[in-house]
Amino acid sequence: MTQKKPDLATALIHHAYEPPAGFVAPQPAVHKASTVIFPNTAALRARNWKSKAGYTYGLHGTPTSFMLEERIATLEGGLQTLLVPSGLAAIALVDMALLKSGDEVLIPDNAYGPGKELARNELAGWGVTHRFYDAMDPGSLTAAIGPATKLVWLEAPGSVTMEFPDLPALLRVARERGVTTALDNTWGAGVAFDAFDLADGQGVDICMQALTKYPSGGGDVLMGSVTTRDEALHLKLKFTHMRMGWGVGANDAEALLRSLPSLPLRYAAHDATARTLAQWWATQPQVVQVLHPALPGSPGHAHWKAVCTQAAGLFSVVFDERFTAKQVDAFVDALRLFKLGYSWAGPVSLVVPYDLSSMREHPAWKGTLVRFSIGLESADALITDFEQALAASGLA
Structure with a gap:
């Protein structure tokens, strides 16, 4: 006698099979649920x-x-x-x-x-x-x-x-x-x-x-x-x-x-490259301040040193006020590896210019600020990008 095929809708929803316990893999399982089933x-x-x-x-x-x-x-x-x-x-x-x-x-x-x-x-x-x-x-x-x-x-x-x-x-x-x-x-x-x-x-x-x-x-x-x-x-x-x-x-x-x-490996990599780039900017005549907590001379450096072991891959530079916001924007637009966008900590380096006067009631510096989020590209490649953008925008 042939077995009658069950009602498919009900059988597929209330199927009796349960996979065996004990499956272990490097990545944890993904559990999606709104409803959670209770046994009683x-x-x-x-x-x-x-x-x-x-x-x-x-x-x-x-x-x-x-x-x-x-x-x-x-x-x-x-x-x-x-x-x-x-x-x-x-x-x-x-x-x-x-x-x-x-x-x-x-x-x-x-x-x-x-x-x-x-x-x-x-x-x-x-x-x-x-x-x-x-x-x-x-x-x-x-x-x-x-x-x-x-x-x-x-x-x-x-x-x-x-x-x-x-x-x-x-x-x-x-x-x-x-x-x-x-x-x-x-x-x-x-x-x-x-x-x-x-x-x-x-x-x-x-x-x-x-x-x-x-x-x-x-x-x-x-x-x-x-x-x-x-x-x-x-x-x-x-x-x-x-x-x-x-x-x-x-x-x-x-x-x-x-x-x-x-995370620890990525954070260390971002940190190392950002410090290299911040130190490079500290030698450039176009900027009046490099804002990176791990850099001596940056506001609060001593406080950073007292509690921190590392620093994020994020820093800002303040361009000399002899350069207009339009000139600084031209530099930002000329960058090739740095992409214009908010947020940070991803693999791609990002850049955003800011108007200090609109951010603080009493800004400590005059001039246009540019924030760099350093990705996972090499320091040499990013410095080369800085150099070509400075030249292309007439800031070199």
Whole structure:
């Protein structure tokens, strides 16, 4: 008697075969899910989305996202990590979880621009006030902290202008006044210094990164992370994370998991080439300042040296004000290997010109600033590109 063929739709959905356990490979598996299946109602009612003891819903975590969270926590030197869709979302998560109407947040004047705009607009609309302080002067932070201050942002080095602050001094000011600190550690990437242990066994309360940059390393993933060491603080952030519905795609998490093992090697390579190029620019008569924390004479070099072992592949140069913005733009446009584009830490070198007067209330230099993100090309090839662009634009 021939066996009757089963109903195909049902059989394909409820197929009985389960692959054997024990498969191990260099790269972790990718788990995609919105719905998570429970074995029974007792398990459904017993599982708690707040921990990694089990799975409840795809937005609250899968084996893939849990694994990435744990590895980022190790990278940062923390205990818990939350993943969000971008670095800016990581800043927003911290602000939204810790600030309410009537509170105040203090932000370095040289911090990441979109984070400042978030304070000027959304936070202000919600009744959260903000003030900008001079990150290079701990006294400026001391003067700014008041009874309403609930959060102090730190960034090392400053965005675009690359000043490296005295992080231990700033942390002491905040800690003595009982104010929570959050560091944008995208530049350090968990490699250049230990943000949770900066001085006397003390460090920041929260460390966030744009994983878009060094942890990804490919210029093709948008993601952010927020890492802590304190369980109560982590849960406060996690509740907001849950209520906002923030999640990351499994394929993006997979890309990060593939890139992380090479992060220390890539960071060191970017660092070495960037220092070579920064030193080359320091000999060029067209520029009045090379902004690279590891370069003597760059603002905050001593502070960098006190806490860092490495530096990111990122630096800026300030052209002499005798050159117009149009002339500097012509130099940027003449570059061949450097591509014009935002972000950094990928394999391709990038360049962006900036108008200092539009970035700071009191810029320390006059002239046009150009930021270079150094990729993985050879230093000799990139220097040759600089030389031909200077000549082609008439700046040589």
